[in-house]
Amino acid sequence: MQISQPPIPKYLKQDELTQECEDLISTLPIETGWVTANFYKYQGFWHPVRHLQGIISCQKHFQSQHNDILLVTTPKSGTTWLKSILFALMNRTKFSISKKNHPLLSNNPHVLVPFLEVKLYLENENPDLSLIKSPRLFSTHMPYVSLPRSVHDSQCKIVYLCRNPKDALISLWFFANKLRLEEMGTISLELAFDKFCAGVIMYGPFWDHVLGYWYESLKNPDKVFFLKYEDMKEKPNLYLKKLAEFLECPFSLKEEKEKVVEGILDISSFEKLSNLKVNKEGKLPSGENCSAFFRKGEVGDWKNYLTKEMVEHLDKICKEKLHGSGLDF
Ligand code: PAP
Numbered sequence: 001m002q003i004s005q006p007p008i009p010k011y012l013k014q015d016e017l018t019q020e021c022e023d024l025i026s027t028l029p030i031e032t033g034w035v036t037a038n039f040y041k042y043q044g045f046w047h048p049v050r051h052l053q054g055i056i057s058c059q060k061h062f063q064s065q066h067n068d069i070l071l072v073t074t075p076k077s078g079t080t081w082l083k084s085i086l087f088a089l090m091n092r093t094k095f096s097i098s099k100k101n102h103p104l105l106s107n108n109p110h111v112l113v114p115f116l117e118v119k120l121y122l123e124n125e126n127p128d129l130s131l132i133k134s135p136r137l138f139s140t141h142m143p144y145v146s147l148p149r150s151v152h153d154s155q156c157k158i159v160y161l162c163r164n165p166k167d168a169l170i171s172l173w174f175f176a177n178k179l180r181l182e183e184m185g186t187i188s189l190e191l192a193f194d195k196f197c198a199g200v201i202m203y204g205p206f207w208d209h210v211l212g213y214w215y216e217s218l219k220n221p222d223k224v225f226f227l228k229y230e231d232m233k234e235k236p237n238l239y240l241k242k243l244a245e246f247l248e249c250p251f252s253l254k255e256e257k258e259k260v261v262e263g264i265l266d267i268s269s270f271e272k273l274s275n276l277k278v279n280k281e282g283k284l285p286s287g288e289n290c291s292a293f294f295r296k297g298e299v300g301d302w303k304n305y306l307t308k309e310m311v312e313h314l315d316k317i318c319k320e321k322l323h324g325s326g327l328d329f
Contacts, residue, residue, distance in 0.1 A: 012287075067155075068154065069138070079110075082159065105278075164229070167301060169192065169193065
């Protein structure tokens with residue numbers, strides 16, 4: 001009797017590469033990945049090969065429109081959260097927050113706000129985006145240097161979200177171990193820590209990613225809105241209102257009275273989203289369980305995992321890398 005093997009999730013697949021991508025990776029520095037076998041260093045940042053293929057297609061073909069909104073995040077900084085907030089915010093007229101059939105109640109936020117390089121330009125080298133109604137909402141983890149030319153040239157807006165590196169590391173470590181197949185075993189915290197410090201993470205080095213957008217937000221504050229997970233957690237009302245102003249759709253007095261701000265924060269909250277059937281039991285088309293995107297949703301969980309020596313080491317690197325930038329965590 002033949003025992004059938006479970007299919008390999010798409011996010012682990014390394015075949016079906018274009019010749020262009022095959023040629024490119026043969027020239028790039030290589031490191032061992034966290035979930036996939038390898039990372040390749042492209043334009044100064046580490047990527048699994050599937051993401052790389054999506055990045056080069058996106059760089060070649062994506063045409064940004066003046067009223068597009070691009071959510072850019074470092075991995076595990078609250079992308080899922082901000083996707084739901086932005087979706088609810090930008091569609092608040094079309095989908096009233098109080099409605100029982102709001103799309104966020106039956107769709108994972110990654111489906112409602114698609115990734116450019118990990119979804120649209122990975123599944124299709126040049127997808128037809130013409131049917132998406134404006135303002136179009138996309139997301140990416142791409143570093144600033146790798147953004148498609150048209151993003152710089154158009155008047156589209158960039159919302160950038162990052163997170164304290166210690167919490168980002170712990171979140172990434174848990175996520176990677178959830179995505180690894182049983183036969184791959186787990187990746188130890190010590191190894192994950194060393195790799196994080198050496199910059200060898202998806203879309204890393206972390207500091208280079210953050211600084212790329214930080215400096216751009218200082219130079220061009222109307223184009224790039226720089227946000228930290230911790231600030232959004234501490235003062236969600238304030239930052240949601242700032243976001244709405246940045247995106248040129250401020251809340252009216254009537255909306256404030258009707259508690260639309262609170263409604264958006266409620267429907268996007270960790271408690272609400274993580275308890276929905278779609279997020280508890282669903283899977284993304286790329287194979288990840290939706291539940292993998294919801295763990296604790298707290299600030300400071302690193303204290304439960306990192307040793308005193310690890311904290312000192314990471315703080316020292318962080319201080320050196322961010323020195324003189326005006327940014328800290
Ligand atoms: P991604 O980069 O793979 O898209 P991303 O959504 O950025 O993942 O990060 C997941 C983190 O955001 C998880 O953090 P944790 O591991 O420290 O718990 C997840 O729990 C947290 N998260 C998800 N949804 C929310 C939410 N609605 N509010 C606050 N945090 C959230």
